[in-house]
Amino acid sequence: MRRYPAVLIVCLALLCVSATIEGGGKAMSVQVKQGQVRATPSFLGKVLATLVYGDRVETLEEKDGWIRIVPPGKKAPGWMHSSALSQKRIVLKAGTKEADVAASTGELALAGKGFNADVEAAFKARNKGIDFIWIDRMQNMNVPPDKVQAFVQEGKLIPAEGGGR
Amino acid sequence: MTRIRWTAAAALLLLPILGGTRCATLEDAAKLGGAIGVSKGVVSQEQAKSITKVAKAVAKTFEDITPEQEHYIGRSVGAVLVNKYKPYPNGPGNDYLNLLGQTLAQASDRPETFGGYHFLILDSPEINAFAAPGGLIFVSRGMLRCCRSEDAVAAVLAHEIAHIQLRHGLQAIDKSRVTEAVTTLGAEGAKSYGGQKLADLTKVFEGSISDVTSTLVNNGYSRGFEREADAAAVAILTRVGYDPKGLVAMLTEMEKNLKPGGLDFAKTHPSPRSRIDDIERQRAGGKALAEVPARQARFRKGLGNI
Numbered sequence A: 001m002r003r004y005p006a007v008l009i010v011c012l013a014l015l016c017v018s019a020t021i022e023g024g025g026k027a028m029s030v031q032v033k034q035g036q037v038r039a040t041p042s043f044l045g046k047v048l049a050t051l052v053y054g055d056r057v058e059t060l061e062e063k064d065g066w067i068r069i070v071p072p073g074k075k076a077p078g079w080m081h082s083s084a085l086s087q088k089r090i091v092l093k094a095g096t097k098e099a100d101v102a103a104s105t106g107e108l109a110l111a112g113k114g115f116n117a118d119v120e121a122a123f124k125a126r127n128k129g130i131d132f133i134w135i136d137r138m139q140n141m142n143v144p145p146d147k148v149q150a151f152v153q154e155g156k157l158i159p160a161e162g163g164g165r
Numbered sequence B: 001m002t003r004i005r006w007t008a009a010a011a012l013l014l015l016p017i018l019g020g021t022r023c024a025t026l027e028d029a030a031k032l033g034g035a036i037g038v039s040k041g042v043v044s045q046e047q048a049k050s051i052t053k054v055a056k057a058v059a060k061t062f063e064d065i066t067p068e069q070e071h072y073i074g075r076s077v078g079a080v081l082v083n084k085y086k087p088y089p090n091g092p093g094n095d096y097l098n099l100l101g102q103t104l105a106q107a108s109d110r111p112e113t114f115g116g117y118h119f120l121i122l123d124s125p126e127i128n129a130f131a132a133p134g135g136l137i138f139v140s141r142g143m144l145r146c147c148r149s150e151d152a153v154a155a156v157l158a159h160e161i162a163h164i165q166l167r168h169g170l171q172a173i174d175k176s177r178v179t180e181a182v183t184t185l186g187a188e189g190a191k192s193y194g195g196q197k198l199a200d201l202t203k204v205f206e207g208s209i210s211d212v213t214s215t216l217v218n219n220g221y222s223r224g225f226e227r228e229a230d231a232a233a234v235a236i237l238t239r240v241g242y243d244p245k246g247l248v249a250m251l252t253e254m255e256k257n258l259k260p261g262g263l264d265f266a267k268t269h270p271s272p273r274s275r276i277d278d279i280e281r282q283r284a285g286g287k288a289l290a291e292v293p294a295r296q297a298r299f300r301k302g303l304g305n306i
Helices: A002-022 A097-103 A115-127 A133-139 A146-152 B004-019 B028-037 B043-057 B067-085 B091-106 B149-164 B176-186 B195-219 B223-240 B246-255 B272-282 B291-305
Strands: A027-030 A034-039 A046-050 A056-063 A065-071 A078-081 A089-091 A108-110 B119-121 B127-131 B136-140
Touching: A027 A089, A046 A078, A065 B043, A115 B067, A115 B195, A133 B067, A133 B136, A146 B091, B028 B291, B043 B119, B067 B119, B067 B127, B067 B136, B067 B195, B091 B149, B091 B223, B091 B272, B127 B195, B136 B149, B149 B176, B149 B223, B149 B246, B149 B291, B176 B195, B195 B246, B223 B272
Parallel strands: A089 A108, B119 B136
Antiparallel strands: A027 A056, A034 A046, A034 A078, A056 A065, A065 A078, B127 B136
């Protein structure tokens, strides 16, 4: 009979440990080329900072697919959409040891591994008939946030307050 | 009674902890196998480590393709598509498509990709639209001619955004290539590849591009993937305030224009009628929303002469 309270205490202790790990204060990495930190959890929110691929952030809370983070250097916190962040640590320049860890555990993501700019260049060299000019042009077609906002208002659409979930 | 209560409480408390290990994989099985082997003295520590490593490599799937790698796959898939169908360099038309597309992408479950979402009209009378992994979306003039309103164009774009959100393109890549790319060949990263390794990796890359483009252009996705994309499109349209009936209207128009045996959507997609039935079963029924004049005006201005 006495064993059960002991089991319970152990379980509670384990739960507390897992809650600490899974709650706020977790570190995440920016997994997009450029990611905006916003004042509110919305694409309409004022942009406070722009982070780059591989930047490490500290998480504070989550709300409808948005995560409140502290940018590197303990700058003012703000919101990033969860699709811009990864649980994995993204290592931009890895030594052999880190590469080995990444290959065997999957806990690290190595920037530039596998299919990268070098591979694209080699692909282009082998397929000279395939032109990338329009792909580069497409990637330069950027829509400023205020234009999206005006488009939404004019068309009587619903502002993406929460963004995607 | 007390005993039962304690046991139940302990079991309940243990559940979330055990929950973390619910995804038993080949990897776990190999670890276990290795451990047993070592304890019985059948294999050495070193061999056990190697068994685990191999199983881990096998367990890799498209989910291990990083957004950065997805970006490079998408760029080359897009380049192949633009070379096959040719771009339609119409400024106002492409601007309108990008504005509308961006508005929709922000309401999707995956608003941010490595290189973002970008849209381009293809100069082809075929009824076609493609989503290259990572966010490059192409829509033919033939497809845009099936759209009678902004809500209908929104439906086409939302469906393509949904394919990117759900990573359908990446799932067209042969699994053995993914394994090769993310483990054996691509594991070291960050430094530039040279010689044989780069050549090998490029071959795997070429194979992957071919897997995705042949699925997009020739074979099409499974009906299940198309149904998933239509369902996600309805969710996106509803969030933004477009009439999900726009998808039905577009499909009805497409049904009239698709030629049986054609090389476009007729070949790669389930029939418009069956898609309409699926969408209506999922809901999206009810009365069509009233037309918004401002939307209709800018639709005509952007795509009226397509």
